[in-house]
C-alpha cells in the first residue's frame with residue numbers, strides 16, 4: 585500500500601509536485617500520464633525512495649511492501665550476460681547461487697528469453713533488453729512494481745508484447761503496479777486507475793472500466809476510454 589498526503593516537492597525554486605494526494609491499494613495498478621515536464625518521473629522517484637524523504641517539502645509518504653523499479657533505459661550491465669544481470673541483485677542480497685540460478689531460469693523461461701541467457705545486452709534487441717530488465721526486478725520478488733516509460737523505445741508490436749507480459753505478471757502474481765507513460769493506449773490497457781497530471785498537480789483520476797477485460801484492445805470501450813483520457817490531456 586502506498587499513500588501520499590498533500591505532498592509537495594521542489595527542485596530549488598521550481599515547484600515540481602504541488603499538493604499530491606494519492607492512494608494505491610495492494611494488487612491494483614495505476615498509470616501516470618501527462619505532458620513532458622509535469623512531474624511524473626519525480627513522483628515515481630519519490631514513491632521509490634530514490635529521492636530522499638527528507639527532501640520532501642511538505643506532506644507525507646507512506647509505503648508498505650517491497651518496491652522494485654524498472655528503468656526506462658533498462659539499467660543492464662553491458663559486461664554481464666543476461667543470466668548474470670538477473671542473478672547479480674540476488675548475489676548482492678546474499679542469496680545462494682544455486683537457488684539464484686534456478687530462480688533466474690524460471691524467470692527467463694516465463695519471459696520467453698531462456699535461449700538468450702548467455703548473450704550480452706549489446707547482442708539482444710530492445711524488447712529483449714526490456715524483458716531482461718523486468719526479469720531482474722522480478723527476481724527480487726517485489727510486491728510493488730514501478731516502471732518509467734516501459735516501452736517508449738519499442739515498436740508498436742513489441743510494446744504490446746511487453747504490456748501483455750506486465751499484465752500477466754500483475755494479475756497472476758498479484759502485484760501492484762505504478763507506471764509512468766506518454767502513451768494513452770498503454771495507460772488504458774494497463775492502468776486500473778489513470779492519473780492525469782499537469783504542472784505538478786493531479787488534474788484527474790479516471791477509473792478505467794475496460795481494465796483487465798479479454799481482447800480489450802479490439803473493443804470500442806477501450807477506444808472510448810482512450811478518447812476520454814486524450815480529452816482530459818488536451819484540456820490541460
Ligand SMILES: Nc1ncnc2c1ncn2[C@@H]1O[C@H](COP(=O)(O)OP(=O)(O)OP(=O)(O)O)[C@@H](O)[C@H]1O
Nearest residue numbers: 595598600618619620621622623624625626627766
Ligand atoms: N534533478 C533535477 N534537478 C532539477 N530539476 C529537475 C531535475 N529533475 C527534473 N527536474 C525538473 O522537474 C520538472 C519535472 O520533471 P520530471 O522528469 O518529473 O517530469 P516528467 O513529467 O517525468 O517529464 P518527461 O515526460 O519529459 O519525462 C521539470 O521541469 C524538470 O526540468
